[in-house]
Structure formats: C-alpha cells, structure tokens
Amino acid sequence: VEKFRALSPSEFFYRNREIAGFSNPARALYQTVRELVENALDATDTHHILPDVKVVIKSEGGDGSRTLVNSEGSAEEYEGVLYSVQVEDNGIGLPPQHVPRAFGQLLYSSKYVLRQSRGMFGLGAKMAILYGQITTGRPAEVITSQILSKKIHYFKVSIDIANNTPVIHEFSIMDKNNEWHGTVVKIHLIGDWQRSKQKIYDYLKRTAIIAPYANIYFEDPEGNIVMFRRSTEEMPVPPREVKPHPYGVDIELLKRMLADTSAKTLTEFLVKEFQNVGELTALKILEGAGLKPDLKPSELTLNDITELMRSIKASKIRAPSGRHLSFLGEKLIVLGLRETLKPEFAAAVTRKASVYEGHAFIVEAGIAYGDKVPPSDKPLLLRYANKIPLLYDESADVMRKVVDSIEWNRYGVTLPAPLAVLIHICSTKVPYKGVGKEAVADVPEVEKEIELAVREVARKLKSYLSRKAKEYEEAEK
Amino acid sequence: VEKFRALSPSEFFYRNREIAGFSNPARALYQTVRELVENALDATDTHHILPDVKVVIKSEGGDGSRTLVNSEGSAEEYEGVLYSVQVEDNGIGLPPQHVPRAFGQLLYSSKYVLRQSRGMFGLGAKMAILYGQITTGRPAEVITSQILSKKIHYFKVSIDIANNTPVIHEFSIMDKNNEWHGTVVKIHLIGDWQRSKQKIYDYLKRTAIIAPYANIYFEDPEGNIVMFRRSTEEMPVPPREVKPHPYGVDIELLKRMLADTSAKTLTEFLVKEFQNVGELTALKILEGAGLKPDLKPSELTLNDITELMRSIKASKIRAPSGRHLSFLGEKLIVLGLRETLKPEFAAAVTRKASVYEGHAFIVEAGIAYGDKVPPSDKPLLLRYANKIPLLYDESADVMRKVVDSIEWNRYGVTLPAPLAVLIHICSTKVPYKGVGKEAVADVPEVEKEIELAVREVARKLKSYLSRKAKEYEEAEK
Ligand SMILES: Nc1ncnc2c1ncn2[C@@H]1O[C@H](COP(=O)(O)OP(=O)(O)OP(=O)(O)O)[C@@H](O)[C@H]1O
Numbered sequence A, B: 001v002e003k004f005r006a007l008s009p010s011e012f013f014y015r016n017r018e019i020a021g022f023s024n025p026a027r028a029l030y031q032t033v034r035e036l037v038e039n040a041l042d043a044t045d046t047h048h049i050l051p052d053v054k055v056v057i058k059s060e061g062g063d064g065s066r067t068l069v070n071s072e073g074s075a076e077e078y079e080g081v082l083y084s085v086q087v088e089d090n091g092i093g094l095p096p097q098h099v100p101r102a103f104g105q106l107l108y109s110s111k112y113v114l115r116q117s118r119g120m121f122g123l124g125a126k127m128a129i130l131y132g133q134i135t136t137g138r139p140a141e142v143i144t145s146q147i148l149s150k151k152i153h154y155f156k157v158s159i160d161i162a163n164n165t166p167v168i169h170e171f172s173i174m175d176k177n178n179e180w181h182g183t184v185v186k187i188h189l190i191g192d193w194q195r196s197k198q199k200i201y202d203y204l205k206r207t208a209i210i211a212p213y214a215n216i217y218f219e220d221p222e223g224n225i226v227m228f229r230r231s232t233e234e235m236p237v238p239p240r241e242v243k244p245h246p247y248g249v250d251i252e253l254l255k256r257m258l259a260d261t262s263a264k265t266l267t268e269f270l271v272k273e274f275q276n277v278g279e280l281t282a283l284k285i286l287e288g289a290g291l292k293p294d295l296k297p298s299e300l301t302l303n304d305i306t307e308l309m310r311s312i313k314a315s316k317i318r319a320p321s322g323r324h325l326s327f328l329g330e331k332l333i334v335l336g337l338r339e340t341l342k343p344e345f346a347a348a349v350t351r352k353a354s355v356y357e358g359h360a361f362i363v364e365a366g367i368a369y370g371d372k373v374p375p376s377d378k379p380l381l382l383r384y385a386n387k388i389p390l391l392y393d394e395s396a397d398v399m400r401k402v403v404d405s406i407e408w409n410r411y412g413v414t415l416p417a418p419l420a421v422l423i424h425i426c427s428t429k430v431p432y433k434g435v436g437k438e439a440v441a442d443v444p445e446v447e448k449e450i451e452l453a454v455r456e457v458a459r460k461l462k463s464y465l466s467r468k469a470k471e472y473e474e475a476e477k
C-alpha cells in the first residue's frame, strides 16, 4: 500500500541538501562561506556601497565532536569538526520584520525580481542555517541595521523544518550610537577545514580579483589572517531592475501579469508591463492576436491569452539591450589576470548583450599566456557567473565544454601550454545547472556567445604570438 | 528598496524548470516521456506486475503553433509544435482521493519512503503537467483504477501555480466491467520531436534492455510503431521498504523520529525504529550517550539528542545489508549487452552491497567488446540508476569520470577500440546531482565501488583477450 505524503520546501531541501551543495562537511563548510559572502556582496556593491566584508571561521569543538560524522568504512571521508562561520558586511542590512523569514523560511528572497544579482533562489542562507542546525542543533545568529535606522536588531533563528517557518529563540533591539549599517550572520556547523581549505581560499582570492573595490578580511581556523585590500574606490555601475521582455513569457506568466496589472486597457498593459513595447508595437501585437486594443486586461479568456502569446512570439520586438546589466569590463579583467597569474600577455573582451528566453546576458572573456602562468594539458579555466567564482563541477559547465572544443593550435598555442582563460557571464537569469550554483548549462545562445568571446581573445593572443615570433626572427637576422 | 517575497514550491520550480530538465521544447518532450514511463514502471514491477506500458506521442497542432516559441535570433533552437503524450500502464493505479495532489501538487509522492524506486522527488509528473500547462494552457487527463476497485476514475487536472494546489476541471466515475487496472496520463505540450526523437528512442530501447519482462509499445508522431516485446516472464524480486540505519541520522531526523515513535522507552525506540539495532547494541549506544535505557523518547532534551547522535556515530553497528535492493544481475546484463551490441565478448559483475550515509547501494557493471560494438576514442558508456537509463549530462556523471580514469591498456585494450561499459547503481537513495535525474554525483563510497566494479569486468575482458591471443599464437604455430 503506497503511503502518500506532502513535503514542505524545507523538508524537501533538507532531504536533498546535497543538490544545494551541502553533501558533506567539507563541501558544506565551503558552501556556507560562499552563500554568506555572496549575500554580503549583493548587499553592498549592488547598492553603491564599497564592500567591507569580514569572514571568520573558528574551530569550536573539543575532541568530542571529532567523530560526529564517522560512518563505518568511511571514517576518513566524513570526519567532521565543529566550526563557527561568521560573515559581516557594511551593506544595506535587512528590515527587521523580514529577518525571520529571510533566514528561517526557504524560498524567501528579495532577489525574485528581474535584476542581475548573485542570489536568485531564496535558499542560500537558509541551507547553511539548516545544515548547521541538523549537524549541531544550534540556531544561527543575525545582527542587522539598515542605513537610516537608529536601531540594531539581534535575532537567534532556526528553521521549523516540517513547516518551513522560522523559529525565533531570542530577539533584542539595541540603540545605535554610531553610523554602522550592515549585517552579521553566525552559523555553527560540522565542517572539515582541512578538506575545504584550498577551495575556500581560492573562492575568496577569485572574488577579490574581480572586486578590487572590496575589502575582504579573512581569519581561518588555524588563526591565519588574510586581508584582500581594496585597490580602487571606483565601482562598476550597479545592475538595474527591468520589466520582462515579451519573448520571455509563457501562458502562466501572462495570466498572472494580466491579473496583477493596474493598466486599464490591453494596449496600456503591453506598453506598461513589458520591456521594449511601444504603442505601435502593442497595436501590431493585438491586431495579430485578433484582440481589441481597449479590452480590459481582466476580461481575457484563456483562449485570448493563448492567442496573445502566439502573436507576441510571432511579432518583431526589439531584443532587450544589456544596459541594465553590470559587467566587469576589459580593463578590470586584464588587471585581475595580470595580478594573479603574472602572465607575459593578457587581453580581454566584453561582448555586446545577447538574449535567451527574454533574458539579456553579456559574456566576457579574458586570456593570459606565458611567464608565470602554470603550464597545463588543457587551458586553466577561471569561471564566473554574475560575479561569483565557480569552483566545482567544471566538467559539467558549458564554459569548459567550449574551451575544450577550441582548436588552440590555430591560434598559435600548442598544448600543453601556460594558458589561462577567464569567462564571465552576467544576466538577469544565469542558466545554472542546479541550485548549488556551480555550473552553467549549455543554453545554445549562451554557448554560442561564449565561443565567440573565447575566439575573440584567442585571436588577440594569436596576433601577439605571431608579432613576437616575427620580432624574434628579425632579431635572429 | 528590496522587495521580499515568498514563493510556493510550484512557483519556484516553474521559474527554475530547466533545473528539473524542462529547459526547451525538445528536452521537455523527452523529460515528459521519461517521467511518465518511470511512474508506469514503478507502478508495475515494484508490485509483482509484468509491465505493459503504452506510449503514444501525437502531433496535434496545425501550423499556427509552429512559431509558438520562436525568440528573435533563436528561431531555430526553439521552434515548437503542439504534441500530446499519453502513457498507459497496467499497474496498481492510484486511490482516487490522492490523484489531485499526486498530479497537481508539487512535492507530493508515495516514494518518500526508504525503498528503492525510480521516483524519489515528488516532482516528475507535476513538472510535465506544469510545462504542458504553461505552453498550451491545457490541463492534463488522468484515468486510473486500482486492482480491487470496481470503478474507473477520470480527472482533468492542472496546477494552481501560485498556491501549489490542484485544479480539477472535470471528474467522473465509471463502472468497471472488466479486470483492467492501471493508469493513463495524457499531457499536451509544445515539444520538438525532430530534436528529441533520437533520445526518446534511445531511452525506450535502453529501458527495454534491462527490463526484458516488460512490454513497451511506442507510437511516434510520424506514425511509426515499435513494440519491445517481453522475452521472459521472470521478474526480479521487487525492492522492499526498510527502516533507517543509525549512521544515516542527523539531529533533525532523530528529533522527528523521537516525536513520532510509539515506543515506550529509549531502548525500544532504538530497536524498533532502526535497521540493525538489537537490544545489546541499543544498550551500548545509550550507555555511550549517558542516557537511561528506560527513558521516555519524548523526554529527551536537545542536549540528550545531540549526545545520542554522537554515541550512535561512534558505535559499532552492523552496516546495512543490500537484501532490500533490487539489482539487475549478471545474467540479465550480459543478455542485454549481447542483444543490443552484438559483441564478441560480454561479461558482468554485481558487487556486494556497500553503504554511504546510512543508505545501502549496489553497483553492477557490464562490459562488451569487439564484433559489432562501434569503435570509439573513449569507451561507450551506458549509465543506469535504479533501473533508469541516464542519457544526458554524461560529462557531469561520476560513472564517466571513473571509466575515463581507467588505464585500459593494462587490460589489453588500446583506445580507440570497440568497447562498451554498462554501469548500474541501485539504492534507497541514488545520489543524483539534480532533480532532473541525469547524472550521479561523485560520492566517495559510490565512486570507489564503481571503480572496483569496472576493474572487475575489465579483468574478465583481459583474461578473454589474452586467452584469445594465446590461441592465436598456438594456431600460428
Ligand atoms: N548580508 C545580507 N545583507 C542584506 N540582506 C541579506 C543578507 N543576507 C541575506 N539577505 C536577505 O535575505 C534574503 C535571503 O537570502 P538567501 O541567501 O537565503 O537567498 P538569496 O540570496 O535571495 O538567493 P540564493 O539562494 O540564490 O542565495 C536575500 O534575498 C536578502 O534579501
């Protein structure tokens, strides 16, 4: 007899937490750090604030906790130790009424809007808190204060997993007697520093490379302190929120937009609620759907909506521009490559915006060659998506697929060679393969743009190499 | 100003449907077929029923729908056509009161128990229905009758995406005047047959290879009919439900089990609710945790629970046996390889059960070499998990990683070569990388077992090849 059951979102992601990157103590420690750092950067550089981010990982356990996650025959793999991870930022903070759900309810987020940001799923902080809770029984601590607020709010929060609701263990308000604003999040969890140390340092270094305007302070469980000091006060223009593009709609989205709109007529609805739809385009779309321009949005039948969608897809509507996106820029990429890899040659390209399923995206590529770049059989690949360094699942990523498909000898490079490629994709929706945000899926339009970008920087390298070869020949004579 | 918002599970998976395999019309058509076929097989062979599964894909649209999903600059990739997919089985059917939620509410499932099954997430059928609904506006149809029922139930169901609740458009009950039992599911969606045809045929063929006891009838949109006829009435022993193993628990799970148990004492709780815990083991665990054996389960504090978990992890508890699992077996694997690849040599191995995070798993491997096996640079890989053929994301799969890491010349094979490897992993929890069930993650214990299994069949091939080489030399003399 089959036993039917419903799961809450928290029960579902608790049972399948490995899908969100929380597969074992080493990976969980890494994922906790990155989810919190990504939240800290979203709270700062997206809001014109020069980021000051402080990351402290402390070893908290006595020896008693050392065997907490041994399992027979795999004592090696899962030996864990109690740690605390604390991340502090000088960002915009949270309104106190949203803290319980922002940290205690899965699928709760301020990033469900059409704007480029690191976060997108409404899971990150909660998964870290969940993992901490199930391995240590301890709630998380959140301290936050918004810029204009005269108060600092303190919360001790855990998750009621069965119901996907926050549990507040403690709450207090303090008067703010200085200009501080931002958020502090502290989580206790069973981690494995030895096994995740390399990846955590790589993550912070690679974040610092492309955010030279950020101060990142890192204190590790062995007591080492590293400070990535800002080298500039110049910040990229933050990304902007935009309206959906008609090519990105489906029947369900259209239904909902028609129900929610304040527009009085269908024409007004199309112009007001969508990107790149002017009055003329709206009238053409409605004509193609056989719908009256002055019809009330709420009066459309399901049949009308299907016709409207059909007409939209068949109409010529200007593609989204990328002006709302925030890219790195060629100067920043070259600077970052030079600083970290000390190559003989470095170049970069930022492509014009392209689009997939109504979402504008920009691909940027950088190339570094020679001198201190470590030689390797395949080009070293530094992947980024919405300014997040991607360190896992490389073989699943479309960026690796493209870089491996390039015939590098055509560009003057014979593998193995000291060659590194950096690729950054930014969009209102990065097509990740999973909620753990580690690899980008091979959406055809995106794959094509990555290839064009990589070939473009490969050609720059080729020119340099052939110019250098010529000079060498000249010198030989 | 940040706009905070909560999503229902259906809103979340609607917005991120590509993560569940519904990324474009071609992929969606494939995913719809496989999700429904997997449900059909779960409803039959897990319940001692020889499966009769009928799959019919019809092209339903006029030309009007052809341009339904064009987007500028990618008219090629997303040109879609209206199809209907209907899958019928002779399985156990559903109790009518569960049909609305089983097909209209995400995260609703009868497979959230500890038993090997193809389904595990409570998403498959709903994602297909959701995709059909958002691309065509049409609800799905479900007809079902349980074995002992005298009634056949008909439902027209769609999903209220905002609330994650079913919407029943039509419902009727008919008297059953024959012995029929099973389920019929019909979904209309925008698909792309030309681009998914190959994969859909591969999926059905590869399902048939390892289920020679199943009849699978397939009618494609071009009118072609293929019948995979059963070649045996012998069925593998169905998998059984088991209790959790102590090594698989965490504080949260323990909390819940203590709250739900009917056991009167802690000792009774441990013996009754867990696998492989007898009275003696229970007393040792409780002693190690400093807890009285006759304590009431409901009386434990959070501190007690943490101590109990610590003691469990540190105790010697017999690992789960694999007896509740349902593997393919060496005979079946060799037969399947011989039938599909017509090799010169085929061999297989079924490993003893191993365990990861409290879940028992069995790895089986098959190898085929020579004659009609197509030569390739890397060994051809046929992946299976819980009897499901995996066709996408091969480069992300741990099975590909292992096969590529083998130094095949040590086994007498010089690549490129006509070599194929089949790998099957079965478990109460397959460690998939994502909810689309296309690749298996590289859990260390699982990766190790896959390697041992592949090396074992590789050695069998090596003996064959060296024996053959010897005979050749003898013949030469
Ligand atoms: N350090 C922070 N400063 C300000 N707001 C924060 C901070 N951390 C979290 N938040 C708020 O809490 C919300 C939830 O964070 P969470 O990481 O769980 O999800 P997300 O960032 O929206 O998406 P993702 O799952 O992709 O990370 C955020 O959307 C943001 O509004």
Ligand SMILES: Nc1ncnc2c1ncn2[C@@H]1O[C@H](COP(=O)(O)OP(=O)(O)OP(=O)(O)O)[C@@H](O)[C@H]1O
Binding pocket: A002, B035, B039, B040, B043, B089, B091, B092, B093, B094, B102, B103, B108, B109, B110, B111, B118, B119, B120, B121, B122, B123, B124, B125, B126, B127, B182, B183
């Ligand atoms: N053909 C069928 N016969 C009998 N029961 C079915 C059938 N199809 C679906 N069900 C029931 O409906 C439930 C939901 O199916 P669904 O495919 O959405 O999820 P699942 O199979 O449990 O998990 P997964 O998301 O991994 O497929 C199943 O658990 C099963 O109980």
Ligand SMILES: [Mg+2]
Binding pocket: A035, A038, A039, A119, A120, A123, A124, A125
């Ligand atoms: Mg986040």
Ligand SMILES: [Mg+2]
Binding pocket: B035, B038, B039, B119, B120, B123, B124, B125
């Ligand atoms: Mg299913």
